[in-house]
Amino acid sequence: MCKTNTTLGQANQDAWWKMAGNGNENADGDFSFSAAAARDALPRITTEKGAKSADVCHDDTAPRVNFQTIDELHSLQKKRSAPTTPLKEGGGVVMGTSGPTTPSSGETMLQSVSASLASLTRETGPKLIRGDPTSAAKVAHVPHTPTSVPAADVSDSGLKFTHILHNLSPAELYEQAIKYEKGSFVTSTGALATLSGAKTGRSPKDKRVVKDETTASELWWGKGSPNIEMDEQTFLVNRERAVDYLNSLDKVFVNDQYLNWDPENRIKVRIVSARAYHSLFMHNMCIRPTPEELENFGTPDFTIYNAGKFPCNRYTHYMTSSTSVDINLGRREMVILGTQYAGEMKKGLFGVMHYLMPKRKILSLHSGCNMGKEGDVALFFGLSGTGKTTLSTDHNRYLIGDDEHCWSDAGVSNIEGGCYAKCIDLSREKEPDIWNAIKFGTVLENVVFDEHTREVDYNDKSVTENTRAAYPIEYIPNSKIPCIGPHPKNVILLACDAFGVLPPISKLDLAQTMYHFISGYTALVAGTEEGVKEPRATFSACFGAAFIMLHPTKYAAMLAEKMQAQGATGWLVNTGWSGGSYGAGSRIKLAYTRKIIDAIHSGSLLNATYHKTEIFGLEIPNEVEGVPSEILEPMNAWEDKEAYKDTLLKLAGLFRNNFETFTSHKIGDDGKLTEEILAAGPNF
Ligand SMILES: Nc1ncnc2c1ncn2[C@@H]1O[C@H](COP(=O)(O)OP(=O)(O)OP(=O)(O)O)[C@@H](O)[C@H]1O
Numbered sequence: 001m002c003k004t005n006t007t008l009g010q011a012n013q014d015a016w017w018k019m020a021g022n023g024n025e026n027a028d029g030d031f032s033f034s035a036a037a038a039r040d041a042l043p044r045i046t047t048e049k050g051a052k053s054a055d056v057c058h059d060d061t062a063p064r065v066n067f068q069t070i071d072e073l074h075s076l077q078k079k080r081s082a083p084t085t086p087l088k089e090g091g092g093v094v095m096g097t098s099g100p101t102t103p104s105s106g107e108t109m110l111q112s113v114s115a116s117l118a119s120l121t122r123e124t125g126p127k128l129i130r131g132d133p134t135s136a137a138k139v140a141h142v143p144h145t146p147t148s149v150p151a152a153d154v155s156d157s158g159l160k161f162t163h164i165l166h167n168l169s170p171a172e173l174y175e176q177a178i179k180y181e182k183g184s185f186v187t188s189t190g191a192l193a194t195l196s197g198a199k200t201g202r203s204p205k206d207k208r209v210v211k212d213e214t215t216a217s218e219l220w221w222g223k224g225s226p227n228i229e230m231d232e233q234t235f236l237v238n239r240e241r242a243v244d245y246l247n248s249l250d251k252v253f254v255n256d257q258y259l260n261w262d263p264e265n266r267i268k269v270r271i272v273s274a275r276a277y278h279s280l281f282m283h284n285m286c287i288r289p290t291p292e293e294l295e296n297f298g299t300p301d302f303t304i305y306n307a308g309k310f311p312c313n314r315y316t317h318y319m320t321s322s323t324s325v326d327i328n329l330g331r332r333e334m335v336i337l338g339t340q341y342a343g344e345m346k347k348g349l350f351g352v353m354h355y356l357m358p359k360r361k362i363l364s365l366h367s368g369c370n371m372g373k374e375g376d377v378a379l380f381f382g383l384s385g386t387g388k389t390t391l392s393t394d395h396n397r398y399l400i401g402d403d404e405h406c407w408s409d410a411g412v413s414n415i416e417g418g419c420y421a422k423c424i425d426l427s428r429e430k431e432p433d434i435w436n437a438i439k440f441g442t443v444l445e446n447v448v449f450d451e452h453t454r455e456v457d458y459n460d461k462s463v464t465e466n467t468r469a470a471y472p473i474e475y476i477p478n479s480k481i482p483c484i485g486p487h488p489k490n491v492i493l494l495a496c497d498a499f500g501v502l503p504p505i506s507k508l509d510l511a512q513t514m515y516h517f518i519s520g521y522t523a524l525v526a527g528t529e530e531g532v533k534e535p536r537a538t539f540s541a542c543f544g545a546a547f548i549m550l551h552p553t554k555y556a557a558m559l560a561e562k563m564q565a566q567g568a569t570g571w572l573v574n575t576g577w578s579g580g581s582y583g584a585g586s587r588i589k590l591a592y593t594r595k596i597i598d599a600i601h602s603g604s605l606l607n608a609t610y611h612k613t614e615i616f617g618l619e620i621p622n623e624v625e626g627v628p629s630e631i632l633e634p635m636n637a638w639e640d641k642e643a644y645k646d647t648l649l650k651l652a653g654l655f656r657n658n659f660e661t662f663t664s665h666k667i668g669d670d671g672k673l674t675e676e677i678l679a680a681g682p683n684f
């Protein structure tokens with residue numbers, strides 16, 4: 001039987017209607033076929049008398065079409081999108097098979113990328129083609145002119161072409177990931193599930209920073225510092241390794257994007273990577289340029305070479321594993337070898353901001369940030385897993401950002417264009433906004449899902465406990481775009497205290513805020529291994545020692561000055577255990593923590609009555625609306641009061657030991673604040 005479409009001629013339409021209506025019954029004698037005929041052979045169709053070209057099924061010949069071949073038909077499917085995908089016709093630079101002709105911006109982009117990918121020893125960039133290699137069959141017939149002419153020592157790598165997938169859209173990146181990257185799937189809500197490979201978290205021990213004349217004196221080196229040195233020469237060895245690896249591929253992804261929503265302090269970054277997963281992750285996490293901005297992007301301020309699929313060479317000086325994450329502030333470059341965990345790129349750039357921004361008297365912060373309807377801004381500091389993303393994503397407030405911010409003389413600005421939420425045990429009820437953000441465009445790392453329905457099981461830790469979702473910030477319905485705000489009113493320090501001795505909420509004076517900011521305490525549970533019950537205390541200066549570049553007291557001094565100038569209030573919120581340490585007590589309910597945060601935002605806590613705790617000298621409110629009063633004073637919640645006191649003393653000792661490295665450092669111009677900060681620690 002012939003197929004029909006909706007553009008049948010009237011005569012055929014009638015015939016179709018009749019056939020559809022009565023199957024093989026003879027309706028009015030115009031056409032008929034018997035059930036037997038239908039079984040044995042195709043029925044003969046007789047069209048109405050008088051209809052033109054009888055005996056021909058017209059369904060396939062309906063209105064004239066603009067294509068002669070299947071390829072031409074396919075070419076019609078894709079509407080051209082201007083002006084981000086320019087194509088220069090004839091000679092010159094060759095790009096993909098789709099895209100309009102715009103003068104030379106595509107050429108400029110390819111020249112710029114070619115310069116980025118140039119080998120430093122051969123001094124030539126690769127021959128670049130825009131677009132997917134699979135659509136290159138056609139391109140191969142076009143005479144190529146490389147963007148830079150190879151020097152005398154032509155190598156095989158200098159003869160091949162590398163395809164550049166420049167700022168692809170999420171849909172294009174999905175297709176690339178699903179076609180070429182094992183472990184990429186669309187989940188039931190449309191997110192792209194990916195695997196990050198052997199590494200499912202950052203590798204801080206493999207981070208190296210180039211120590212040259214400038215950085216030797218500017219950066220924080222030595223005990224407690226995250227900056228493990230490497231020399232310029234070794235950096236170049238790793239850079240060349242990464243560049244050669246990337247040039248050996250058929251295609252590389254290039255993202256040109258921005259950091260920092262403050263237009264005066266915006267940084268242009270280029271990310272060159274081998275995986276669609278990395279490109280989509282950075283598309284979501286950095287600020288996305290408009291088509292016009294992309295066209296005029298120019299030379300990046302900072303470039304990442306992500307060759308994470310390829311290991312570093314352990315015979316190379318300073319290399320202690322097959323992973324190396326190398327930052328060269330002088331060259332404004334970062335090289336990644338031996339880890340595909342995408343968070344390295346995000347946090348590597350954060351480190352760079354911790355160097356560049358303080359030079360401009362801008363404070364960079366590992367914090368979440370949101371704003372109330374009245375314009376009151378709150379910062380949420382805390383180490384990984386303490387609640388920055390969870391608590392800054394608040395249905396009643398505007399989200400400015402969840403993880404990285406700048407505080408300048410003008411106010412706050414988000415560094416990023418997206419959020420990176422932990423998803424372990426994620427539930428729609430407790431975190432609806434994050435739940436709903438996991439949709440088309442979102443990268444879901446290392447989650448486990450049903451092989452048929454593709455429904456994600458957020459409780460499953462089979463791959464890792466550090467499952468993550470990276471989504472553009474506008475996926476949160478009440479995000480504040482552009483992501484900037486006025487000066488903060490509240491500075492909330494989050495600690496997930498698995499010892500269970502810090503109060504769920506306490507008010508801090510400025511010296512205490514500085515003391516806890518420099519300490520950067522949290523105590524997550526050691527792990528999920530059986531038998532491990534002891535919480536492990538972590539102290540990470542400025543709640544982000546892994547990312548800071550200068551001595552912690554430099555950031556602390558800036559924070560003190562800004563908080564003082566703006567009259568901001570400091571708070572310490574324990575999002576961890578209550579009623580006993582991990583194992584005996586339980587984690588403070590997220591609903592209670594949210595009530596506490598509400599009371600900070602509303603200003604009601606500022607006017608509450610307080611009592612001071614022993615040892616840590618923290619001011620605890622006697623009441624918080626919606627929170628059982630028994631849990632506000634930690635000792636009340638512990639059954640075994642002696643155990644409570646022992647644990648409290650133990651934690652106080654850990655704080656004191658940790659702070660010893662900072663006792664000889666002055667903060668601010670006068671010695672007064674420094675003395676006050678030293679006195680703001682535990683007293684016992
Ligand atoms: N009382 C609580 N307060 C905050 N978070 C809680 C609480 N109880 C449980 N949680 C859980 O703790 C986790 C906090 O993780 P979150 O992603 O907010 O950390 P983060 O500070 O943003 O870390 P990172 O810097 O690694 O992104 C979430 O999974 C959240 O559901």
Ligand SMILES: O=C([O-])CC(=O)C(=O)O
Pocket residue numbers: 201202343344347383384403420
């Ligand atoms: O960087 C990461 O991988 C996740 C993160 O936000 C943090 O650890 O602070």
Ligand SMILES: [Ca+2]
Pocket residue numbers: 388389390402403420421422
């Ligand atoms: Ca987070």
Ligand SMILES: [Mn+2]
Pocket residue numbers: 366384403
């Ligand atoms: Mn973080």
